[in-house]
Amino acid sequence: MARSLHGLVFAPVADQAPGQVGTRTRFTYHEKDGEVWAEYAGGDVVRGFLVGTREGDRLDFRYVQLKTDGGTSSGHCRSAVVELPDGRVRLEETWEWESQTGRGTSVVEQVAEPDGD
Template identity: 80%
Template sequence: MTAAPTVPSLDGLVMAPVEDQAPGQVGTRTRFTYHEQDGVIWADYAGGDVVRGQLIGTREGDELDFRYVQLKTDGETASGHCVSRIEVLDDGRIRLRETWEWESRPGSGTSVVEQVTPDL
């Protein structure tokens, strides 16, 4: 039996890392635009050192499991795997706690990505 999500759809949400990762990787200037339909999630992302990136995977309950691929400003491409846990912040925004690993090169880590709200 599939776990029911406690967090609504991520479809249309814009997310950003709360802090920079290592130089040349996703950082606070990177923006992810998420889409979701019938348990499938995907996102386009860009900003900072990333010219363009895409992720695609699945959602089961409040967990995302996806692969990502990106092109950096220096022309390097990279790909990896990530598992994210969805949380709701006190102000109602969405947070993703991520555990990731590169598949195209050595390295792994954790990160936090949060929903960006437009400035009013």
């Protein structure tokens, strides 16, 4: 069975365009019975939420975020769940804005757990 995302914290490996998710953004994921959701914040994002489903190693979700400039934006994302050689998890994402023009790909990786856990 695929590893649960519940309680895992992820960070982007690279910055996106200004006003979007960046390397200072942190996502805290939750998962239960095929449902996935997360809260995120950091960098140009004051607060963001995503909600969707997981089927095997695939996620399909919608996201909405409030930016530091007071603007909001939303979109749709599909992600592949990949286990890294060191045991952490990577999400390889393909996303498209629904509230504005734009689409792309990004990668977020699990933040290493503190030593001693």
